[in-house]
Amino acid sequence: MCLPPPLPHPSTPPKAGSQGGKSKGSGKEGKEGQRRTGGGASALWKTGRCGWGGHGGQRRLPVGGGRGVGGEVDPARHSMSTRADVLVMTPWFAPIIWDGVFDSAILDAQFESTTIGLTVFAIKKYVVFLELFLQTAEKHFMVGHRVTYYVFTDRPANVPSVPLAEGRQVVVLEVRNYARWQDVSMHRMKTISNFSQERFLREVDYLVCVDVDMKFSDHVGVEILSPFFGTLHPGFYRAARNDFTYERRPRSQAYIPRDEGDFYYAGGFFGGSVVEVLQLTTACHQAMVVNQANGIEAVWHDESHLNRYLLYHKPTKVLSPEYLWDERMLQRPPFLRRLRYVAVPKNHAEIRH
């Protein structure tokens, strides 16, 4: 079957020959800052000293304010091709990807000749996460497609050798480390930007940029690919705008006013065509450079800058929290049918030093 290629994004001409183109703290004010708490208790959320990924502090999760993306299941309205129990489209007509809204057979054919780069950083002790990350990616990530794992590390000798299927390779890229975990996390933007220009533009069609302290536990395929995509943060997908933990200080480059914002996106899973990711990472890095010169660090570091960028550059697809979950921190709601990419438990105090 010969299907037309996916429609390219207006600002992203497809690459020739490819399908579809291509502390928690506020710096000085407290490196282990805390998420705002967005409301009362809810049966959906585990409460207490918790938070997404645990940033060394209490990152309590807000509860639904009525405009979230999840809701009750209505079997009468449920069909094979869509979901009536969750939000499947943004107000700017970007699909939100949930189990049940896509057909992998159609998409796999459309993206048949696509090469996907998966960037992951394993700096200092985080190399311990690589083995499970790569093993589970081989089982679930873009199976049947061409994949290059770009593993950025300061410890190349500690990159495990994991058996790979045909068409898949690991490229180890040595980079420097930073003393503070926040700096490690933020400098990913600069590194992805540099390497996009130097080689990713030539080597792959799409980039998927993820955290390493995670494992794949179900299918993550070409349904995520689009010129520019972000992922709903699992702690905030049903929160009200006012409860999103955006950067709220106007003098920060990541600032988002109270009356703006679509979703709260996670720092640990975004991507798109190489050109779009290059633009995103360059802009976020530049914003962080300006902040540093002004002696301010965004409340959630790179994630705050990503959120600002995504607000003013609307993504062409949005991934549901199926694509980023933490079973220890969150109770799974009934409409979350699959957990595709989940946090691996980690001892923050131990692993970050």
Ligand SMILES: CC(=O)N[C@H]1[C@@H](OP(=O)(O)OP(=O)(O)OC[C@H]2O[C@@H](n3ccc(=O)[nH]c3=O)[C@H](O)[C@@H]2O)O[C@H](CO)[C@H](O)[C@@H]1O
């Ligand atoms: C799942 C998710 O949305 N995670 C985001 C969340 O933090 P997390 O608490 O998930 O942060 P984290 O400790 O996983 O650090 C982010 C990433 O930086 C890398 N790393 C970090 C420290 C280190 O010593 N070595 C190393 O390699 C590694 O790839 C890690 O996954 O907020 C961070 C900013 O505050 C980032 O936006 C993360 O993407």
Ligand SMILES: [Mn+2]
């Ligand atoms: Mn993480």
